[in-house]
Amino acid sequence: MTVPAESPDTPPEPAVALASARGRWILLTTVLGSTMAMLDGTVVNVALPRIGEDLDADLAVLQWTVNAYLLTLAGLILVGGSLSDRFGRRRIFTLGVVWFAVGSLLCGIAPNAGVLIAARALQGIGGALLAPGSLALIQASIRADDRGRAIGLWSGFGGVGAAVGPFLGGWLVDGPGWRWVFLLNVPLAAVCVPVALRHVPESRDAQAHGRFDVAGAALGASALGLVTYALIEARSGSPAVMAAAVLGVLLGAAFVYVERRRADPMVPPDIFASRLFTAVNLVTLCVYAAIGGFFFLVVLQLQVVSGYSALAAGAAMLPTTLLMLLLSARSGELGERIGPRIPLTVGPLLCAAGTLLMLRVGPAASYVTDVLPAMVVMGMGLVALVAPLTSTVLASVDPGRAGLASGINNAAARVAGLLAVAALPLLSGMGPESYRSATQFDAAFGRAMLWCTGAFLAGAAVAWATVRSPVSKACHPQCHTYCAVSAPPLEPRERGDGTAPG
Secondary structure (H helix, E strand, O other), rough: OOOOOOOOOOOOOOOOOOOHHHHHHHHHHHHHHHHHHHHHHHHHHHHHHHHHHHOOOOOOHHHHHHHHHHHHHHHHHHHOOHHHHHHHHEEEEEEEEHHHHHHHHHOOOOHHHHHHHHHHHHHHHHHHHHHHHHHHHHHHHHOOOHHHHHHHHHHHHHHHHHHHHHHHHHHHHHHOOOOHHHOOHHHHHHHHHHHHHHHHHOOOOOOOOOOOOOOHHHHHHHHHHHHHHHHOOOOHHHHHHHHHHHHHHHHHHHHHHHHOOOOOOOOOOOHHHOOHHHHHHHHHHHHHHHHHHHHHHHHHOOOOOOOOOOOOOOOOOOHHHHHHHHHHHHHHHHHHOOOHHHHHHHHHHHHHHHHHHHHHHHOOOHHHHHOOOOOOHHHHHHHHHHHHHHHHHHOOOOOHHHHHHHHHHHHHHHHHHHHHHHHHHOOOOOOOHHOOOOHHHHHHHHHHHHHHHHHHHHHHHHHHOOOOOOOOOOOOOOOOOOOOOOOOOOOOOOOOOOOOOO
16 A cells, blocks of 8 residues: 655644643543543443353353454554554544444444444554554654653543443443443543643654555454454354464465565564563463453353443552553652562562462452452552553663654554453353353363462563663663663653553
8 A cells, every 4th residue: 555745845833832722632532532532441241241241142242342442453453553654643543543433332332243343443443543552642742751640640541531431331231221331432531632622732653654554454454353363262163163273374474475475564573573572471371361351251240140230340450550550650760770680580470479369359359358359469469460561661672763662562562452352261161051050160260270270370480581681881871771781771751652452
């Protein structure tokens, strides 16, 4: 695909001060857009049991309700970033917001499971368009000396949205109904789009050449879709499922082949020449598979087995979110001082301990003595892990490739969660109707938590074995991230130019 280059006679608009009226409008726009995607991630899981009951759906439908969104989001999020740079960040961001809202509306009025799953896939496409543009708009529009504060405010408001999400989702499910979990996005989009069009300046990457890796995007998304289908439907053992599994693997191999030979690949293979970047992405695959599986199943366990309402199950997640909101910044600073190896090892170990504590949560579980300890330990593990992981991803490559590195890591996290939600019910022996039986689901949940524990321990082992200690001091007084020994030396870079995965 080739697009005409922007006219060289059109100069870029000057950077905007955050304290100005326009700067505040830009911040509001990015917060509203990211909040839509963030709320969707925190509230839908809470609604799954009620969706299954209302639509008379089996467990596979609940898996697809989560995974249809993750599939298109993971498969296209790098595409969204490239489109933003080439066609205009505001244009693609607003297109993504509108697309996401339309998908949300279709989810809210879906008459059956098939329409709901298709609409969730449409939502994921919208998310892939708007998610990369949220921080890119701040990076491109806000002046450099205000950028760090703007990103901090963006993160803080996003954290508040994540904290409110479980409460809001539970209240909607128990009150007006699960459909309002999706319909909530429509008024948010109705505010976001006009503000963006009126107050946010357009920006592009002047170096973007206009060519686009269509083959890579198609092969990657198709491989993910076929493997996900094979994992979810594996219980049937039909020839079609086996064929999908084989074809998915073959298309995955073809994706690697194409990316290695293209002049402008979507995922440049040479970025993995950094041993640290490769190692941290392996850690990401392990820990985000466990995180995705954990939060998918815990809200089901609390409602199906422990008898919690949707609101109570959503509220049970709150300690983890609050701990991340309050302590992630300090965790990032600690990681800068001591280097990434210890946080990336200790974080997954704490998460593994939190997962094992969830084995105590069964019928009539006490929140204070059974659920809360597990959530607090899990939250502390995520606090120790997430911020240092993101910083290390950005520090492991040349500064000019920080956006690409962040996008690849974000995609790796989404793919890990996608595959975990598809595979865990199969690995733990959950049948299609298990979530309707407290006894059956409780037994399978215990086995699933052991699988999640193993994935966390694998992530800790990879981090300890492959991530090296930092050098004795930062490479430059203005460089805020210590450079690991296993990474190539970096030039001083500006902090805060990436996004955290999940």
